Amino acid sequence: EADIYQTPRYLVIGTGKKITLECSQTMGHDKMYWYQQDPGMELHLIHYSYGVNSTEKGDLSSESTVSRIRTEHFPLTLESARPSHTSQYLCASSETSVNTEAFFGQGTRLTVV
């Protein structure tokens, strides 16, 4: 069982609120990722970190921001939530190799009303 955790699992919040989705892993992985997934659709990479104090934008543009102050922690923040941000957000981590799988958290289902 993978040691990567996301909180909260479900979040319903009003438009304009600031929210932070938490992601933590205990595997010591340098690489961490945030994916956005609409129901029944593919995953899109929105943020990537290859180590402490290093973050990059992913393939899909996102209004969210991330930080990586500690290896094990990779939170995602939305400064002002909008209904268009309603989606599932999946956090993942991996070792630095082409032949290792990414381990995923259970996801956060965000609904902005």
Place this chain on the structure above:
Amino acid sequence: AQKITQTQPGMFVQEKEAVTLDCTYDTSDPSYGLFWYKQPSSGEMIFLIYQGSYDQQNATEGRYSLNFQKARKSANLVISASQLGDSAMYFCAMREPFNTGGFKTIFGAGTRLFVKA
């Protein structure tokens, strides 16, 4: 350009029968990894099987096997003896180099598998 293509949005299979989920990929890197993940309705992503680009043999993990045809750039997942619990979304994925170093995993659109009793 689509790098991972899954052409079957939905598939039905009878319980206890085998089913093949298609996946084709596009890359110019000689070194890459191919993965299949299962996503039940609860939403988590479950790793199933891995195939490296230099692996000579097809990967197998229990009831899962990967039909890897490198020249055709295909990596189809075969599930033998389907079970009701196999009903889920299945994603084909590929690890490729990230432009600033390291690797990222990109995903296909997924195939929803329905297992009938």
